[in-house]
Amino acid sequence: MIKRGLKRGTAVAASGLVAALTLAGCAASTETSSDAPVTIRMIAAQYTDAMQPYYDDLVTRFEAENPNIKVEVEVVSWNDIDQKLKTMVQTGDLPDIGNLNYFSSFAADDLLYTAEELVPADVLADMVPTFIENSKYNGVAYAVPDLASARLFFYNKDILAAAGVAVADLETWDGLELAMQKIKAYDSSIVPLALPLGPEEAQAEFMIWANSNDGGVFADGEWSITSDKNVETMEYLGSLVEQGLTNPTPATCNRTDCAFALFAEGKAAMLNGAQFLPNVLAEQESPVNYGFTTFPSNRADGSSITLGVQDYFFGFKKEGNLDAVQKFLAFLFQPDNYAGFLEAAGGFLPATVSAGAALADDPALAPYIEILPKAVFYPGTEASWPAVQGEMQQTIGKAVEKGANVLAVLENIASRAE
Amino acid sequence: MKKILAGPIPWLTPMLVLIFGVVLWPVYEMIRTSTLEISGSGKEKGFVGLDNYRELLENPNLVGAFVRTIFWVVVVVTLTILISLALAQLLNQDFPGRRYVRWALIVPWASSVIMTATSFRWMLDGYYGILNRILTDLGFIDESEVVEWLGSSSTSFPWLIVVAVFVSLPFTTFVILAGLQTIPNEIYEAARVDGASPRKTYSSITFPLLFTSLSVAAVINLINVFNQFPIIWVMTQGGPGYDTDTTTTLMYKLAFRSQEVGQSAALSVLNFAVILVFVLIYLKATGFTKKEQD
Numbered sequence: 265m266i267k268r269g270l271k272r273g274t275a276v277a278a279s280g281l282v283a284a285l286t287l288a289g290c291a292a293s294t295e296t297s298s299d300a301p302v303t304i305r306m307i308a309a310q311y312t313d314a315m316q317p318y319y320d321d322l323v324t325r326f327e328a329e330n331p332n333i334k335v336e337v338e339v340v341s342w343n344d345i346d347q348k349l350k351t352m353v354q355t356g357d358l359p360d361i362g363n364l365n366y367f368s369s370f371a372a373d374d375l376l377y378t379a380e381e382l383v384p385a386d387v388l389a390d391m392v393p394t395f396i397e398n399s400k401y402n403g404v405a406y407a408v409p410d411l412a413s414a415r416l417f418f419y420n421k422d423i424l425a426a427a428g429v430a431v432a433d434l435e436t437w438d439g440l441e442l443a444m445q446k447i448k449a450y451d452s453s454i455v456p457l458a459l460p461l462g463p464e465e466a467q468a469e470f471m472i473w474a475n476s477n478d479g480g481v482f483a484d485g486e487w488s489i490t491s492d493k494n495v496e497t498m499e500y501l502g503s504l505v506e507q508g509l510t511n512p513t514p515a516t517c518n519r520t521d522c523a524f525a526l527f528a529e530g531k532a533a534m535l536n537g538a539q540f541l542p543n544v545l546a547e548q549e550s551p552v553n554y555g556f557t558t559f560p561s562n563r564a565d566g567s568s569i570t571l572g573v574q575d576y577f578f579g580f581k582k583e584g585n586l587d588a589v590q591k592f593l594a595f596l597f598q599p600d601n602y603a604g605f606l607e608a609a610g611g612f613l614p615a616t617v618s619a620g621a622a623l624a625d626d627p628a629l630a631p632y633i634e635i636l637p638k639a640v641f642y643p644g645t646e647a648s649w650p651a652v653q654g655e656m657q658q659t660i661g662k663a664v665e666k667g668a669n670v671l672a673v674l675e676n677i678a679s680r681a682e
Numbered sequence: 683m684k685k686i687l688a689g690p691i692p693w694l695t696p697m698l699v700l701i702f703g704v705v706l707w708p709v710y711e712m713i714r715t716s717t718l719e720i721s722g723s724g725k726e727k728g729f730v731g732l733d734n735y736r737e738l739l740e741n742p743n744l745v746g747a748f749v750r751t752i753f754w755v756v757v758v759v760t761l762t763i764l765i766s767l768a769l770a771q772l773l774n775q776d777f778p779g780r781r782y783v784r785w786a787l788i789v790p791w792a793s794s795v796i797m798t799a800t801s802f803r804w805m806l807d808g809y810y811g812i813l814n815r816i817l818t819d820l821g822f823i824d825e826s827e828v829v830e831w832l833g834s835s836s837t838s839f840p841w842l843i844v845v846a847v848f849v850s851l852p853f854t855t856f857v858i859l860a861g862l863q864t865i866p867n868e869i870y871e872a873a874r875v876d877g878a879s880p881r882k883t884y885s886s887i888t889f890p891l892l893f894t895s896l897s898v899a900a901v902i903n904l905i906n907v908f909n910q911f912p913i914i915w916v917m918t919q920g921g922p923g924y925d926t927d928t929t930t931t932l933m934y935k936l937a938f939r940s941q942e943v944g945q946s947a948a949l950s951v952l953n954f955a956v957i958l959v960f961v962l963i964y965l966k967a968t969g970f971t972k973k974e975q976d
Contacts, residue, residue, distance in 0.1 A: 347938050353724035354943065369722035369941070452826040463919055463939075512808065513833025515922030531809060650722050654939040662923040665834075676742070680940070 302588045303334040304360035307349055309575065310341045311411075311609035318608035326595050333588045358580040360589050363410060365644075367399070367576045371406035372647035377579040379405035381586060387597045390616045395574050398641050407576035408593070409615035411606060414570045414632040414639055415472060416556040418537030420530060426450060427533075431555065434534075437477070437500060437562040444509040447533050457504065458532035460523035461514035461661035467642070467653045468571055469519075470660050472536050473497050475569045475640045477562045481652070482643035489652070489678040495670050500562075502664040515661025520544075528552060539632050543610050558635065570632075572639030574615070648682040655680040712954065716947035724943065734944035738952075741945065743924040743932060750839075751908065751928040758843055758907045762850040763900060769851065770858035791852035799916035802845050806831040806917075835925035838918050842926060845913050850906065854899045861895025862888070897967035905960050908953075929953055 308319060319337040326335060338359075340348050349362055353375065362370070370376050379388055379399060388396075388408070395409035417434065424431070427450035429443040444456035461469055474480050477500070479493030488494070504510050511517050511526065524541065526532035528550035537556060545552065558568035579589045595601060599618060606614055606623075613632060614620045623629050643649050655677045663673040716734055719727040738744060773784055790798060805812045808830035817823045832838040865888065873883045911930050914920060920927035920935060927935065929949060937946035 350724040350938075354720065354726075373721050373723045373725040375723065375725065463921060511830075512828050513830040513922065516830065516833045516918070526809065647722065651941040654941055658921065658935065658939055659923045661921075665922070 301332045301334060302584065303336065304585055304588045304592065306335065306337045306361035306363070306592070307345065307352070307359045308337050308339045308361075308363045309345055309365075310339045311612070314608040314610070315339045318604055322596065322601060322604070326592060329595075330588075330591060333591065335588075335592055358582055360580055360582060360585045361593070362578050362580065363575065364578075365573065365575045366642075366650050366653075367407040367578045368401050368645055368647045369650050370578065370580075371401035375580055376406040377581055377586065377589070379408050382577070382579045382590065382593060383408055383597065384590065384594050387594055387616075390597075390618050392615060392617055392620065394572075394636075394639075394641075395615050398574055398644055399576060400645050401647065407578040409574045410577045411609055411612040411615050412572055412574040413539045413612050414572050414636055415468070415536060415538045415559075416570065416631065416635070417534065417559045418527065418541060418554055418556045419534045420527070420532075421553045421555050423447060423450075423454060423530070423533040431557050434557060434560050435568075436566070437560050440560040441504065441509070444504065444534075445507070448507075448509060453531075455511050455526055455532040456509045456534065458517070458523035458526045458535040459501065459505070459510040459514040459664070460517045460519040460535075461664060462516050462518035462522065463657040464518035464520060466657045466660045468573070469536060470656060471640065471642065472559060472569075472571050473501060475571070476559050478564055480640060482646065487643075487652075487678060487681040489681065490671065490674045494674055498660075498663040498670045498674070502666075502668065502670070505664045506666060513661075514664050517661075527554075539613070539629075540611055542628070556631070567638065568635075570635045570639050572636060572641050574641070574644075646681075648680065651680045651682075652677060709954070712947060712950055716944065716951045718944060718947075720943035720947075722941040730944070734948040737942075738945045738948045741936075743927065744929075744949075746924065747927045747929050747932040750926070751930075754843070754846075754910075754928055755904060755907050758846045758850065759900060759903045761843070761847045762854050762903055762907075763896065765847065766851055766854035766858050766899070769855045770862055773855065773859055774862045787852050787855060789852075790849050795849055795912045796916055798849055799845060799913045802841070803832065803917045806841060808833065832918055834922065839926050842914055842917060845917065846907060846910055849913070850903055854903060857895050857899040857902075858892060861892045865891045894967070894969075898964070901960055901964035901967055905957060905964070908956065908960065929956075 306319075308315060310316075316337075316339045319339060323335045323337055327333065345364060349359070349364060352359055353370070353373075358375070367376065379396065391408060392412075395412060396405055399405045399407045399409060419431070419434070424443075424447075427443075427447040429446055433439040433443045440457075447454060447456040459469070460466070471481065474494050474497045477493050477497045479488070479491055479497050481487065481489050501510075501514075505512075505514060511522065511532070517523060523532065523535050524544055525548075527535050527537075527541075528545050528548045530550075530552050536559065542554075545554065559570065561568045563569070577593060579586070579593070596605060597616065599622075602614070602616065602619055603622070606612060606619065611628060613629065613636070614623060620633065624633060642653070646652075659673055659676060662668055663670045717729055717731060719730045719733070721727055769787070773780065773787070804810060808814060808828040811831070813831065814823065814829055817829070818825055818827075823829060829837075831841055869887055869891075870883065873887055878886070908928075909930055910928070911934065914926060914928060914931050915934070918926045920931040924932065924935075930953065933946050933949045933953060936942045936949060
């Protein structure tokens with residue numbers, strides 16, 4: 265028995281070897297016969313499951329037009345893509361195109377092409393200027409925006425109506441707190457506000473609340489993480505937690521599996537939502553009757569902000585890849601292809617002026633396009649932002665725990681900024 | 683020389699290649715990385731000597747994680763061994779259906795640790811967890827009260843320990859069970875004839891003869907529990923903050939959240955040193971050195 269198994273194993277191994285040799289032979293022959301084809305590799309973000317089919321189709325059509333260029337697109341989930349790119353950099357196995365929510369630390373290490381090298385001038389000229397501003401490191405753009413999103417405040421219409429809360433009550437922080445108390449009084453099993461300060465997206469939550477109070481992380485060329493306004497913001501949130509108006513332990517509540525889930529089931533009345541939340545709710549077949557409005561504000565001028573988040577395409581400098589990278593990105597940004605990209609990604613804001621104009625009448629996007637001029641962005645142009653963000657994701661939730669030393673938490677986060 | 687080349691060398695080569703490629707080279711790379719400055723994007727910025735170690739020792743989260751790791755390892759291994767001793771004793775008795783009980787004990791071992799940890803995580807969830815449901819039904823907590831078991835370290839760390847013990851039990855129990863079965867029946871018969879009480883029999887015969895199995899089980903568990911990553915990562919990610927981190931999860935967070943690859947490599951060298959000590963204890967316990975002397 266053992267002997268027979270062994271023989272079979274040897275046979276399999278031998279056939280594998282033959283196959284490998286044949287393949288090697290093929291590879292060798294193509295390399296010599298054609299005129300130096302270029303293969304480029306792209307690590308792309310998995311906005312939705314539709315991304316891989318989109319890229320498969322795009323690459324097929326691109327390769328038909330450019331027989332000398334081969335493109336390999338690997339679509340990677342948001343959980344892994346950051347680590348994947350970093351590992352590739354560390355092992356020197358650079359991809360040619362990256363797609364991520366930050367770029368500055370790569371630019372700081374002089375690994376990237378400038379935006380001018382990356383895409384043709386006409387494509388660059390079509391980009392929304394604010395987004396290009398946010399793609400700069402030391403004054404030079406090293407990435408191009410691929411898409412963006414904005415956020416608004418979501419609420420459960422039925423709960424608000426039953427508790428006697430009007431949407432207009434949610435304009436200010438005081439009004440919000442009062443509304444939350446009403447909701448709690450109406451039904452104590454409902455979480456008035458889902459507050460996800462868990463590692464997944466705590467930095468976004470912080471940005472929204474802090475900037476709604478004239479705070480923030482970066483202002484006038486300096487980090488401002490430990491500002492009085494930020495301390496005040498976290499103390500306000502801490503008081504909401506202490507009154508039992510939020511989920512009990514925000515520090516371990518992640519956005520997707522905690523906050524969104526609670527809202528989708530009608531267990532939470534309100535939360536900071538994003539443009540893609542309606543898609544999430546539809547996917548989960550949520551029965552919730554929701555509406556959205558601008559974020560409650562505590563700013564001196566009473567105005568409301570939104571958090572704009574943009575993601576990036578960037579190209580890694582490698583011998584002989586520039587032409588192929590440029591051609592592929594130009595192809596991707598052709599109006600039809602880019603529209604397909606946005607559709608596959610699922611309801612984001614376009615990064616180009618032309619696509620924006622085409623989508624301006626879309627009722628689902630209109631409120632976000634309208635609020636975008638009031639958007640604050642992450643200081644993505646700072647090289648130490650990824651480290652600051654990493655620390656903030658892990659520890660900002662501790663600032664709303666009972667008896668927390670808010671300033672100490674913020675100082676620790678600020679210590680990661682260089 | 684010719685004789686050696688024709689003799690043992692060809693047979694040893696695959697193994698030597700394996701040892702160099704899979705063991706020694708990564709160790710070398712790890713130590714080398716710990717002496718390099720590595721930027722947030724992952725690029726090497728050159729040799730910095732022991733700077734990473736210095737920074738690591740100044741890291742405010744290191745001491746807490748280290749103390750917690752010791753506590754974690756000692757408590758998990760002790761509980762595992764104590765419970766396994768009892769379980770093995772039980773499984774060594776003859777009773778109807780013993781075979782099925784033995785099978786059942788393998789289940790936590792056979793299922794992936796990630797799966798077990800994920801199940802526990804959702805069982806302990808404040809809003810959807812079965813535990814809160816049961817406690818509510820039994821009247822221990824109020825309907826509207828949400829207890830987030832994994833929300834603070836005072837409750838989540840004990841639960842992590844419970845899960846770690848749970849997944850360590852099968853292996854430990856079977857090692858001890860195997861040990862029990864090697865004790866010849868004649869010795870027990872002799873003890874019975876001499877009129878030894880069950881307690882005396884256990885303390886003078888069973889326990890001493892189990893010593894080798896026990897030390898093997900203990901050291902393998904020490905290494906496993908020390909290196910335990912998935913349970914902590916799935917259930918709390920070391921959070922909130924750094925409150926439930928061990929040096930193993932801290933190592934991961936340093937590299938991938940705090941962007942401090944150098945510090946992370948320095949910590950992995952320290953972790954590796956600790957493991958080496960455990961391995962030496964293991965070799966000693968299994969009589970590796972003694973056999974060599976024979």
